[in-house]
Amino acid sequence: MTALLEFDRVGRRFTTPRGPIKAVDDVSFSVFPGDVICLVGESGCGKTTTGKMVTGLVRPTSGRVLFEGRDIWAMPEREFKTYRKAVQIVHQDPYASLNPVHTVYQTLSAPLLHHKLAHGREEAMTQIVRLLQIVELTPPQDFLEKYPHQLSGGQRQRVSVARALTLNPRLIVADEAVSMVDVSIRVSLLNMLLRLRSELGVTFIFITHDLGVAKHFAAGGRIGVMYLGRIVELQPATQLIHSPLHPYTKALLAAVPEADPDLTRNKERVKLRSLEIPSLLHLPSGCTFHPRCPLYENGLCDVERPELAAVGEQRAVACHVVARELGQATTEGSSVAAGSLREGGVAR
Numbered sequence: 001m002t003a004l005l006e007f008d009r010v011g012r013r014f015t016t017p018r019g020p021i022k023a024v025d026d027v028s029f030s031v032f033p034g035d036v037i038c039l040v041g042e043s044g045c046g047k048t049t050t051g052k053m054v055t056g057l058v059r060p061t062s063g064r065v066l067f068e069g070r071d072i073w074a075m076p077e078r079e080f081k082t083y084r085k086a087v088q089i090v091h092q093d094p095y096a097s098l099n100p101v102h103t104v105y106q107t108l109s110a111p112l113l114h115h116k117l118a119h120g121r122e123e124a125m126t127q128i129v130r131l132l133q134i135v136e137l138t139p140p141q142d143f144l145e146k147y148p149h150q151l152s153g154g155q156r157q158r159v160s161v162a163r164a165l166t167l168n169p170r171l172i173v174a175d176e177a178v179s180m181v182d183v184s185i186r187v188s189l190l191n192m193l194l195r196l197r198s199e200l201g202v203t204f205i206f207i208t209h210d211l212g213v214a215k216h217f218a219a220g221g222r223i224g225v226m227y228l229g230r231i232v233e234l235q236p237a238t239q240l241i242h243s244p245l246h247p248y249t250k251a252l253l254a255a256v257p258e259a260d261p262d263l264t265r266n267k268e269r270v271k272l273r274s275l276e277i278p279s280l281l282h283l284p285s286g287c288t289f290h291p292r293c294p295l296y297e298n299g300l301c302d303v304e305r306p307e308l309a310a311v312g313e314q315r316a317v318a319c320h321v322v323a324r325e326l327g328q329a330t331t332e333g334s335s336v337a338a339g340s341l342r343e344g345g346v347a348r
Helices: 047-054 077-086 104-114 121-134 153-165 183-200 211-217 237-242 247-254 261-266 320-325 334-342
Strands: 005-016 019-031 036-040 062-067 087-090 171-175 203-208 222-227 230-236
Touching: 005 047, 019 047, 019 062, 019 230, 036 047, 036 211, 047 087, 047 171, 047 203, 077 087, 087 153, 104 121, 104 153, 121 153, 153 183, 183 203, 183 211, 203 211, 211 222, 211 237, 222 237, 222 247, 230 237, 230 247
Parallel strands: 036 203, 036 222, 087 171, 171 203
Antiparallel strands: 005 019, 005 062, 222 230
């Protein structure tokens, strides 16, 4: 199966008054039609920048972003516009992503009329009513003339999802799409997004800092764990949750709260060497996780940077110690890992 979207050793640097910052560094992965991949990590790990490069909002400084095998930044203008319509984004903050002076009708009709997917108000209204029903804002007539300040946080985010669906996208990047809404309605939003995936065949890249959310949303898909701009582990979601490889992934899982107090008390604790996250301005040599890593080996981890290497079917990890224990070598490179996961990474 041909990948819908592929990252080929993609990097992005930003220039700041204090020096250059590697927000994303040598990231490779593939996404297939109907697939779902969650990118997980702490704030500042490069998740959102990766999502913006997927949607063409940010241009990489190295590597290639391929859409159906074509480098999006080498596309002619007309083809690039088609790509931009096919890949949409749902932003984290529904309070900031919706224009406060536009009604729900105006927000949803603008892309329909601009791209001539609807001709006139009546045709646009028909499509908007259908979209509001899809995102479970019913009855639609109660929402058409409302402004964002008249909606709850969950309703605003549903409008944002409806706006992303106006152009019939093939891929949606959901950037922390449930982190700004009440915990009580997060599950309903996640289930709504999963229903869109199954009913409309929409492919998802879901960005979150919460492994609990990733576990729910990526069931049947994959989870990629990011740390300081790099993917350090990529596995099918169920495998990663039950059998994590990288010590950073284990630390994230150990921090996920459990509803059952017995599970919380008996959960394995990961003792990090340090709780301090290194500055992006002064990244550690070798493995950037080595100042915090409980598996640290002097003369190896602080000298040689591990690559994301395949360590079995559909599994890849960037860790010298783990790869050695599993009988692999991390010098194979991230492109090898990405390639080994391509055919097996889709939930079928």
